[in-house]
Amino acid sequence: MAVQPTRIGLAGLAVMGQNLALNIASKGFLISVYNRTTSKVDETVERAKKEGNLPVYGFHDPESFVNSIQKPRVIIMLVKAGAPVDQTIKTLSAYLEKGDCIVDGGNEWYENTERREKAVAENGFLYLGMGVSGGEEGARNGPSMMPGGSFEAYKNIEDILLKVAAQVRDSGPCVTYIGKGGSGNFVKMVHNGIEYGDMQLIAEAYDVLKSVGKLTNEELHGVFTEWNKGELESFLVEITADIFGIKDDKGDGHLVDKVLDKTGMKGTGKWTVQQAAELSVPSPTIESSLDARFLSGLKDERVQAAKVFKEGGFGDVLTDQTVDKKQLIDDVRKALYASKICSYAQGMNLIRAKSVEKGWGLKLGELARIWKGGCIIRAIFLDRIKQAYDRNAELANLLVDPEFAKEIIERQSAWRRVVCLSINSGISTPGMSASLAYFDSYRRERLPANLVQAQRDYFGAHTYERTDMEGSFHTEWFKIARQSKM
Secondary structure, three states, X not given: OOOOOEOEXXXXXXXXXXXXXXXXXXXXXXXXXXXXXXXXXXXXXXXXXXXXXXXXXEXXXXXXXXXXXXXXXXXXXXXXXXXXXXXXXXXXHOOOOOOOEEEEOOOOOHHHHHHXXXXXXXXXXXXXXXXXXXXXXXXXXXXXXXXXXXXXXXXHHHHHHHXXXXXXXXXXXXXXXXXXXXXXXXXXXXXXXXXXXXXXXHHHHHHHHHHHOOOOHHHHHHHHHHHOOOOOOEHHHHHHHHHHOOEOOOOOOXXXXXXXXXXXXXXXXXXXXXXXXHOOOOOXXXXXXXXXXXXXXXXXXXXXXXXXXXXXXXXXXXXOOOOOHHHHHHHHHHHHHHHHXXXXXXHHHHHHHHHHHHOXXXXXXXXXXXXXXXXXXXXXXXXXXHHHHHHOOOXXXXXXXHHHHHHHHHHHHHHHHHHHHHHHHOOOOHHHHHHHHHHXXXXXXXXXXXXXXXXXXXXXXXXXXXXXXOOOEOOOHHHHHHHHHO
């Protein structure tokens, strides 16, 4: 029991909740914690003692939990998205007072946050939807945080967030007030979509190097370790190098080879792709990463398909060609970097489109800054993205930023070699291929869309515009074609 009111409360003590509570306490803030399953409360308090007698105070009932916090109260919820959030709000609201603030730190659908902000406002409560990235380690030692909603609520918790967030030298804390409504949740959702793309592109680089280049796990460990010292330096490349260095503790060989090739997901990638479609923002790299996860889930079907095609002469790799390993490693590095630019460009354009639709006024350069530390997609590359938006806040696409355009031009030959080699070898690289197609479509002044529009006008009288005069036109294509055949 706290002898004085605590500064903040946290409800929901699964691993993320526990770690964030301990992080807050380690920064000198007294914190009250509560969980419906009371054993989690005791477990958290015990951890706090072991980790340096941190000022964490546990409560087994919601009323004493709420009453232990100084006014105006700030309570962070870290519970499963959806109905559990509504239930937790209902439980806490019975004891809250006007001016108190609720912060949802989960991966929530942004419209749910907007609905809840309006609902709690009727009782005089403030509300924030705050994306938190960095996983368990980030929550404990410094995550990237994306709070959106009531600015007044943000000011009530800003002093805590600035200390708890990941700290990046020359860049500051990895947190900022994102904007109104559900903007914080939306930005976190797109962050996760970019993460899907990043992970898929890295997996494709691995597949090409292993299946075509015949690199061993030891060699892959060395390659990714080396890549993490240059332009690809990032959390995901770092952990990939680590994974290739870990031996199986339950058998021979490396653990990565025993992991079932079936990727799970929690929904944020799917939401990102759905929003891209709703807003007509092309996001093929992110979309292909989602499709790759769906295809990975068809494991039993793939096993049967492999048998069918093996009987027809198709092996796992179509050509057993000898490649120059050194050249391949360099080409794949360049292809991975160029593809990543496309993935981030798509994510940023999606955020911008939603910001325009909702009037959020989001600053893309500031988002790149807060993603530089703590979060899963943290990378040295994000500094370049921030600089691009600093140079031009209205930049239409990262691809046309002079620095990124130069880098893509320098890497595009290697990019094409990798995609062609993969196609000829029967190795699917949907992310790299989609990224290359996105780049090639975006850089071309004229696309074959004229034919598609002509077809639409032919069968549906949808009309078309012309390149040489203003206006909307319709042609009786069928009649003209029929007459010409007579």
